[in-house]
Amino acid sequence: MPRQEGLIVQNMGSAVRGPFSVSFDLGSCAVLQGPSGVGKSLFLRMIADLDPNTGTVTLDGTDRTAMPAPMWRRLVTYVAAESGWWAETVAEHMRDVAAARALMPDLGLDPDLLDAPVARLSTGERQRSALVRAVVGRPRFLLLDEPTSALDAASRDRVETMLGGLKSTGLGFVIVSHDSKQAERLGDRHFVMAQDNLTEILS
């Protein structure tokens, strides 16, 4: 059987949503849009196996059930719209502090923020730091839920530029966005989600 590259979702669903079948490519960005409450976040969370669901999801031919869930989530990392923090300083949240320090200026973040208490960060700084936190974990796929919702235009552009750079290194993205212009700028493929189906918009 040929090795199936990318992130392949087959008949994935919960009790109230789905089933969904779709495949996403590495080095590519899929943007997901749809009305609020339709289950876009749940869709990303199910791929990351953070919510109970049925169906199969594979990455480069390897089924997620073949590995412990934490290992799967290191490969396919979900970044929530609202970031959660568990330690005092920003640095304590980074798996690779040196990599975070190097990455932060690209997002307009002062690397000195690493030593600052999380509580002192603005909402926008927190959102970008959460993105840094996920990227330095070196995932293969990033599932981003409204990654720029709390950012001004300048910061948003920096984030989009960084995501573009990561894409060219082979990282795959599924991004939920309410911003149609952002969807156009970032998306290689576009999907619209309804209650129990996912439709690709072919331009």
Next chain:
Amino acid sequence: MTPVALSPADLAVAAMLVVASAALSLVLSLGVHRPLLVSAGRLVIQLVLVGLVLRVIFASASMWVTFGVIAIMLAAASREMGARSPRRLKGLWHLGIGTLSILGATLPVALIVLLTALKPTPWYDARHAIPLVGIILGTVMNGGSLALNTILSSVARDRLAIEARLALGATRQEAFRPILRQAVRTGVTPTVNQMAAAGIITLPGIMTGQVLAGMDPLDAARYQILLLLVLSTAGFLGAVIASYAALHRLTDHRHRLRLDALV
């Protein structure tokens, strides 16, 4: 040792103090007169009944009666442990975790003390086994319910932090570590405080009772040391068992946070 018996008249003086406190609460409209009087009433009735029942049990010297009484005490404590939780776990889990912590922490500690330090004949002698299980049970219930309450009240509040860690590839044990530490710490605080303060800030209850009843202070101190050492172990065990059992229930084998386990 000849115990000094108290007469009902002696107790009446103490009871008047509680009534006076309730009256003061009423005058200052502090609103605690009812709970004060009700719980004082309960205390008197409960302890007098227990005294009478224990008298009968000690006289019977039956193994089955002793074990039966201990089983009832364990069951009541298991139910009581989760009775005042801020959130409850669905189904039988709430009671189940209470039972598991009570049994898992109380029985081993009580057996060790009976078989090594106290060594009564027979080893299940009611005069030793029942009060010992009772005092250990109280500590386990306190430690376990403080720990369980901490987990249950923090888990929903810290959902974002826990899920952020899980999403980044942490195991459920890693993601829950801050909450687990907090829970166990809260659970052992009363016994740690009790040990640290013993003799300096307060004279512990057992020792006070024995000294007042006429026992040599150093002998009384030995008993108190033995009890505080085993009580701290039991309280710690109760907190650990309750915390890890709650963690187990609030997550699943795919390391997901399962808040749907809460009512």
